[in-house]
Amino acid sequence: MSNQEGYPFEQIETKWxxxxxxxxxxxxxxxxxxxxxxxxxxxxxxxGRIHMGHVRNYVIGDVIARFKRxxxxxxxxxxxxxxFGLPAENxxxxxxxxxxxxxxxxxxxxxxxxxxxxxxxxxxxxxxxxSPDYYKWNQWLFLKFYExxxxxxxxxxVNWCEKCQTVLANEQVEAGLCWRxxxxxKSKKLDQWFFKITxxxxxxxxxxxLLKDWPERVLSMQINWIGKSFGTEIDFRVADTxxxxxxxxxxxxxxxxxTYVVLAPQYPLLEKLIxxxxxxxxxxxxxERYTVRQDLEDIEKIEKEGIFTGKYxxxxxxxxxxxxxxxxxxxxxxxxxxxxxxxxxxxxxxxFAAKYGLPKRLVIQSPLEELSAQTMTYAFEDEGFLVNSxxxxxxxxKEAIEAIxxxxxxxxxxxxxVNYRLKDWLVSRQRYWGTPIPIIYCPxxxxxxxxxxDLPIELPENVDIQxxxxxxxxxxxxxxxxxxxGHQAKRETDTMDTFVDxxxxxxxxxxxxxxxxxxxxxxxxxxxxxxxxxxxxxxxILHLLYARFFTKVMADLGLLSVKEPFLNLLTQGxxxxxxxxxxxxxxxxxxxxxIIAKYGxxxxxxxxxxxxxxxxxxxxxxxxxxxxxxxxxxxxxIVQQYAKEGKIRGSGFGIRDLELVGDDKRLHAxxxxxxxRVTEDIETEFHFNTAIASIxxxxxxxxxxxxxxxxxxxxxxxxxxxxxxxxxxxxxxxxLCEELWEACFVEALGKTPTTEQASIFDQPWLKYNPEAIxxxxxxxxxxxxxxxxxxxxxxxxxxxxxxxxxxxxxxxDKIKDKQVKKIISVxxxxxxxxxxxxxx
RNA sequence: GCCGAAGUGGCGAAAUUGGCAGACGCACUGGACUCAAAAUCCAGCGGAUCUUGCAUCCAUGUGGGUUCGACUCCCACCUUCGGCACCA
Numbered sequence: 001m002s003n004q005e006g007y008p009f010e011q012i013e014t015k016w017x018x019x020x021x022x023x024x025x026x027x028x029x030x031x032x033x034x035x036x037x038x039x040x041x042x043x044x045x046x047x048g049r050i051h052m053g054h055v056r057n058y059v060i061g062d063v064i065a066r067f068k069r070x071x072x073x074x075x076x077x078x079x080x081x082x083x084f085g086l087p088a089e090n091x092x093x094x095x096x097x098x099x100x101x102x103x104x105x106x107x108x109x110x111x112x113x114x115x116x117x118x119x120x121x122x123x124x125x126x127x128x129x130x131s132p133d134y135y136k137w138n139q140w141l142f143l144k145f146y147e148x149x150x151x152x153x154x155x156x157x158v159n160w161c162e163k164c165q166t167v168l169a170n171e172q173v174e175a176g177l178c179w180r181x182x183x184x185x186k187s188k189k190l191d192q193w194f195f196k197i198t199x200x201x202x203x204x205x206x207x208x209x210l211l212k213d214w215p216e217r218v219l220s221m222q223i224n225w226i227g228k229s230f231g232t233e234i235d236f237r238v239a240d241t242x243x244x245x246x247x248x249x250x251x252x253x254x255x256x257x258x259t260y261v262v263l264a265p266q267y268p269l270l271e272k273l274i275x276x277x278x279x280x281x282x283x284x285x286x287x288e289r290y291t292v293r294q295d296l297e298d299i300e301k302i303e304k305e306g307i308f309t310g311k312y313x314x315x316x317x318x319x320x321x322x323x324x325x326x327x328x329x330x331x332x333x334x335x336x337x338x339x340x341x342x343x344x345x346x347x348x349x350x351x352f353a354a355k356y357g358l359p360k361r362l363v364i365q366s367p368l369e370e371l372s373a374q375t376m377t378y379a380f381e382d383e384g385f386l387v388n389s390x391x392x393x394x395x396x397x398k399e400a401i402e403a404i405x406x407x408x409x410x411x412x413x414x415x416x417x418v419n420y421r422l423k424d425w426l427v428s429r430q431r432y433w434g435t436p437i438p439i440i441y442c443p444x445x446x447x448x449x450x451x452x453x454d455l456p457i458e459l460p461e462n463v464d465i466q467x468x469x470x471x472x473x474x475x476x477x478x479x480x481x482x483x484x485x486g487h488q489a490k491r492e493t494d495t496m497d498t499f500v501d502x503x504x505x506x507x508x509x510x511x512x513x514x515x516x517x518x519x520x521x522x523x524x525x526x527x528x529x530x531x532x533x534x535x536x537x538x539x540x541i542l543h544l545l546y547a548r549f550f551t552k553v554m555a556d557l558g559l560l561s562v563k564e565p566f567l568n569l570l571t572q573g574x575x576x577x578x579x580x581x582x583x584x585x586x587x588x589x590x591x592x593x594x595i596i597a598k599y600g601x602x603x604x605x606x607x608x609x610x611x612x613x614x615x616x617x618x619x620x621x622x623x624x625x626x627x628x629x630x631x632x633x634x635x636x637x638i639v640q641q642y643a644k645e646g647k648i649r650g651s652g653f654g655i656r657d658l659e660l661v662g663d664d665k666r667l668h669a670x671x672x673x674x675x676x677r678v679t680e681d682i683e684t685e686f687h688f689n690t691a692i693a694s695i696x697x698x699x700x701x702x703x704x705x706x707x708x709x710x711x712x713x714x715x716x717x718x719x720x721x722x723x724x725x726x727x728x729x730x731x732x733x734x735x736l737c738e739e740l741w742e743a744c745f746v747e748a749l750g751k752t753p754t755t756e757q758a759s760i761f762d763q764p765w766l767k768y769n770p771e772a773i774x775x776x777x778x779x780x781x782x783x784x785x786x787x788x789x790x791x792x793x794x795x796x797x798x799x800x801x802x803x804x805x806x807x808x809x810x811x812x813d814k815i816k817d818k819q820v821k822k823i824i825s826v827x828x829x830x831x832x833x834x835x836x837x838x839x840x
Numbered sequence: 841g842c843c844g845a846a847g848u849g850g851c852g853a854a855a856u857u858g859g860c861a862g863a864c865g866c867a868c869u870g871g872a873c874u875c876a877a878a879a880u881c882c883a884g885c886g887g888a889u890c891u892u893g894c895a896u897c898c899a900u901g902u903g904g905g906u907u908c909g910a911c912u913c914c915c916a917c918c919u920u921c922g923g924c925a926c927c928a
Contacts, residue, residue, distance in 0.1 A: 005879050175924095217844050217922075224843065224924050231928080249928060262928095302926075327926095334927045341928090347841095348926055421927065540923080610865070611852060617921095619852060623866055630880095631865085637880090690854070693864035700864090703881085781860050786909040788860055791894095824908050830859055834908045 006629065007636040009600030013735040017118055025759050026120040028076055030523075037073035038527050039065040040506055040566075042535030042543070043080045046106035046128075047087055050113040052575040052582055052620065053536065055592050059605045060572055060614050060686070061534045062119045066731035067682050069120075070765040076527055078509035079114065079121040081107050083130035084434045084498045086164055086180060092465035099433040100461065103130055113592065117601045118734050120761070125512045129501035134508065135435040136456030137518035138500050141550075143438055143449050144557055150196045151427075153447065157266065157332070158426055160188035166430040167192060169497060170423045171225070171542045179542075193437060193494065194424040197549050201226050201420045203563075204548055213568035215615065218540045225541050227421025232405045234340065234414035236261055236313040239321055243269060245313055248335030248419055251345065252408070253400035256389040257363035258340035259353070261313040261324045262306065264332040265290040270309075273324075277310045283326065290328045304329045304352045315340075316413035317404075318390070327352060335419055343379065350379035363388050364397050425546065427497045432463050432470050434495030442482035442489040451483050457491070471495070502543050503550035506530055506565060518559065525561045533566035534614075540571070570686060573617035575608075582620070590620055602733035603629045609688035609732055631696060632736055635729065638702055639722050643744045645709070664717045667705050671721045672772035674698040678728045679765065688732065695728055730760050781830040782807045789814055800825050807831040 020026060041061035044054055058079075065077040081103075088099035095102075107128060114121070127134055145151040159168040161178040167190060172179045197204075205226055208219055231250040238245060245261060263270060265287045274283050286307045306327030313324050329348055330339055343353035343360035353360055362373040364384040371380055386395045395403060408414040428437065436457045438450035450457055460477045463469045471477055471493040482489040504518065510527045511520035535543075544566075551565040574581050577588040595604050607628040612618045660668050674694050681691040702721050708714040723745055730737035741760040775796055780803060782790040790811045794803055804823050811833070818835035825831050 215845090220844055221923055227924080227927070229927075247928080251928075304926075329926045329928095331927070336928095339928050346928070348928080351926095419927085421924090537922085613853090616846095616853095621852070621866070624852070627865055633880095689852090690864080693854075696864055779860085783859085783909075786859090786907095791860080822908065824859095826859060830909090832859080832908050 006633045012739045013600055016735045016738045017115060025761060027122045027124050034072055034074040036527060037068045038076045038530045039068060039532050040530045043082050045082045045085055046103055046110055048106050050110055050592055052590055052592060056572055056575055056608050056618060057534060058119050059608050063688060063731040064532055065120050066734060066761055069761055070763060077121055078125040080127035080505060082502050083128040084501055086431060088433045089431060089465055096466055116596055125509045127505060127508055127512050132456045132458050138435040138496060139438040139455050139457060140518060146449055150553060151193060153191060153193050155189060155191050157187050158190050158192055159185045161185055167426055167428060169426045192426055193428040195427055197425045198420060198422055200549050200552050201422050203552055207563050210564045215571050218569060218571060221540045222545055229419050231417060231419055232414050233417045235316060239312040239314055245338050246336045247338045247340045249340060252404045253397045254342040254345045254363055255317050255404060257342040257344050257361045258315055258322060259343060259359045259361055260322050260341045262327045262330045262339050262341050264330040264337040265326055266332040267337050273311055274309055279310055283307055286326060306352060306356060344373055345379050345381055347379040361388060427500060428494040429497055431495055432465060434498055437492040437494050437496055439492040440480060440482060440489045442485060442487060444487055445482055445484045448482055448484050499543060499546050503546045507560060528560060529562045529564055530566045532568050534570045534572060537571040570614060572614045575618050575620055577620040599625060599629045602736045603632055606632060606733055610692045613687050613689050632733060634699060635725060639740045639744060660713055663705060664713045667701060667717045667721055669773050670698055670701045671724045672768040675724055675766045675768040695725060699725055724766060727763060727766055778828040782811055783830060783832040784811060784815060785834060786832060796828060804831060
């Protein structure tokens with residue numbers, strides 16, 4: 001479609017983007033004269049091009065930033081690049097382009113795309129995490145964590161992605177697949193670096209209460225992920241040895257029903273236990289088979305397999321000797337890697353016991369039906385009361401959990417414990433394009449941290465990715481000397497997980513060039529926490545959990561003074577087309593560049609904001625875009641029309657004490673109602689869709705309004721209405737509104753368009769006049785038995801009794817054969833007349 | 841299985857201390873303008889019924905309940921989406 005019929009968006013948008021940039025309108029000088037507002041959107045990975053998801057994210061943030069600025073805040077609104085990561089290496093592999101070059105080109109292009117959207121960033125604060133100025137501080141922080149015992153290296157079974165050729169954190173494994181390439185993740189035993197996030201598990205839970213305005217589902221996802229459960233650890237001694245097997249259970253009430261013990265195949269003590277026994281080889285074979293992570297298709301369907309160890313354990317509560325088994329249904333990574341099996345009251349144990357002919361013993365009796373171990377066909381997992389449990393018989397099972405735990409603590413058989421699903425954060429990556437881990441391995445001194453003054457450890461450039469090289473293949477990088485003893489030593493060649501980069505970047509924007517510290521402590525005291533954070537739900541656990549963890553650690557190290565980084569979180573919905581998420585494979589991608597070229601950025605922005613509230617998914621509609629384009633043209637035309645006639649120069653606001661009647665009064669009221677609605681819709685819930693709808697209504701009113709060129713009242717209400725439209729719409733459609741503002745209203749301020757103050761974004765946000773929207777009359781709905789039967793219009797000062805009478809009179813025909821039982825009256829809204837058939 | 845969110849016209853959606861369901865927009869239909877089209881402007885637009893009236897009835901996933909009155913509150917259920925999941 002050609003734009004010859006519409007307003008000249010291209011010229012207007014170029015003009016104002018240039019104006020904003022040249023005048024540095026959005027560059028924060030931090031005069032600290034106004035209350036601060038830190039508005040932040042999740043920075044993008046520079047993958048090559050901006051997609052619609054980014055556009056939605058950044059447009060929402062931009063409207064908030066512009067709105068808050070006009071509302072009177074000093075707004076910090078920065079942007080940067082999450083620039084380390086695997087796609088750069090894949091590009092190097094495929095195209096032979098160096099990751100640094102590829103990343104740099106992408107940043108350059110994407111930045112131009114963001115500028116074309118008219119986003120109000122302070123580009124003087126731009127950061128790219130692949131710059132040594134930035135990742136130096138990743139290294140510095142790593143060393144601080146190390147000093148404080150929050151980083152450690154250990155041998156562990158870790159998640160390995162064959163395709164990405166690297167390990168992954170638990171958070172990066174989604175349903176058994178790599179989060180990036182969906183390859184089935186394998187288990188591998190490696191010596192790796194971990195951040196001790198588990199030390200903060202409780203605070204990550206507890207301090208959720210500070211997150212006043214986070215979506216419930218994000219909070220619950222994090223709670224879920226951390227997976228705190230209260231239970232009891234019970235010591236089972238291995239018969240005829242001094243070895244203790246600790247089992248974790250949340251059902252201590254069933255301890256008397258334990259008929260066997262099960263160990264995970266990876267249980268460390270196993271080797272020792274089975275050594276020299278008859279079945280040693282068979283057991284070893286079994287362990288071998290199940291130590292590798294199984295492909296997780298449908299866990300329910302995986303057959304439970306096990307093998308008897310030949311050993312017995314002693315149940316501490318009754319000294320019973322029960323067999324010890326190894327089985328694939330017990331996981332080493334949860335609890336202690338060992339369980340007590342209670343087949344009568346746990347379905348998994350029940351199935352396993354049935355398969356291998358192990359006994360079951362009923363210890364919880366159902367209050368509803370008489371159960372017996374012989375006849376039950378599935379485990380009874382509900383609450384009941386205890387049986388076969390010695391002194392605890394007849395205790396309700398819920399109470400028994402605590403009673404038995406306390407008793408065991410007293411008898412030194414076990415203890416109450418807390419268990420978490422959360423694991424420490426594995427941060428090593430066997431990749432090139434990331435932050436080098438600042439550790440040196442010295443044959444004499446062991447692991448030696450790189451001294452602070454030697455930072456940054458820069459990434460060497462001469463790595464041939466196409467030949468599969470990594471840092472380990474660069475001798476100049478690897479070979480070094482020990483900072484402690486000066487002998488030959490080798491550098492760590494793993495790099496850090498890129499989620500380290502994004503765990504603290506929001507603090508760096510505040511003082512991006514700070515040289516002796518990652519953050520300027522004084523400045524962060526002022527600017528943190530982020531007042532509004534906006535991003536996709538896909539980071540509900542990953543980035544948002546890590547960033548919360550980092551903030552807490554940095555606060556503990558005295559680097560930050562807040563416990564939580566993001567006070568309010570808005571997770572915007574996906575952009576979908578034809579019912580599915582936009583993706584290349586589905587062929588339903590809409591390219592932002594094309595749409596901007598066709599309609600301009602303002603139309604794209606308006607459509608995205610209008611189509612649905614930000615937290616919901618947005619269905620892309622070409623016709624909907626067309627509609628937004630039409631609306632902006634409608635605005636442009638009506639303002640231009642009056643501007644050309646010279647009727648509305650200057651501001652309409654501020655003129656008071658005009659007695660308005662009829663249409664003038666109506667338009668005046670409509671203007672102020674719109675100001676109220678738009679302000680409230682944006683302020684409380686960021687519901688731009690309804691805000692735009694009410695501006696549309698006002699525009700419709702203006703079109704209907706009969707203007708009288710020689711009448712002061714008419715000039716006043718029209719000016720005021722048009723000015724309100726331009727100002728209220730400006731955060732959403734900034735270019736067009738700047739243009740119309742300049743064309744019509746700037747003059748009133750005694751400014752010329754060339755002075756810096758002439759930007760519409762230096763205008764204060766409009767305030768509505770309560771007098772203007774005061775209703776003098778109210779439409780009262782008359783209901784009979786809750787059904788609408790009529791309407792009357794009355795002055796607001798008419799008393800209740802009078803309204804009831806008017807209502808009765810209005811509908812007396814309709815109720816003449818009925819008896820009035822009761823009349824309910826809601827002031828200014830309705831009268832409900834309750835009637836029953838006349839009694840004969 | 842557990843946890844969470846959501847179900848409203850042909851479509852995107854509005855409406856919450858319980859008070860006219862469907863604002864606004866899209867699509868569609870009709871009219872004006874035009875030689876014609878596009879653009880624009882105006883009007884109509886949940887369903888059914890008849891007695892075409894500012895008429896009556898039905899309608900916010902389903903079934904109950906509370907209430908003068910329920911999209912909104914309570915109970916049960918269904919469906920969809922998301923998260924977690926042999927978690928002991």
